[in-house]
Amino acid sequence: MPPPEDPDPDRAALLARWLDLTRRVLPGMAVAQRWPIRRDHCFMRVCLDAALGGRWDAAVRRPAIRHLTPAQLQAAVAAAARIAAEPGLLPGLNRQSLAWRGRLR
Template sequence: MASPDLVDEWFALTREKMPALAEERGWPVRFDHCFQRILLDNAVGGPWREHIVPPAYRNAPDDLLKRALDTGRAAIEGEADLAALNRRSLEWRGKL
């Protein structure tokens, strides 16, 4: 189960910071649940629901949520390509 501090950080990142930057960065998604899907899928290497019982923010182990947060921070810093991460997520889900 994720620690409360990580959950707070998760929601700040995916509900506030990333959506606020989406248009400016030209990211392919705008909504919190899309950022959450992308970050979690890439943290587990496939559709997150195959690895974590919903709700993910409550049930993800700390190390996994930290990996997802690190990926989100890297996207914000321009060190990770959010469009590529999104494509990978969609491929894993058979949506491309």
């Protein structure tokens, strides 16, 4: 699905970066890194939770892509970029995200 139209060019660029990281970059790294997740929506969950310090859906209406504030979107992009740069972070961030949801096995 293409990103929604956004009249703010800075937000549009940030949103494009977010989608590239979570739909292409991180899923592309998943197999080589032996990460426990592979799908784009899982990376979005982990990054949003890390950026917001808890369940993202407790702080932002769905769909997040339309309701994130600029600061929240920037923090989510930063979390995704940090994972791409430091792949060893992902398993711990995923576990924390699952724990916040009561889904940790």
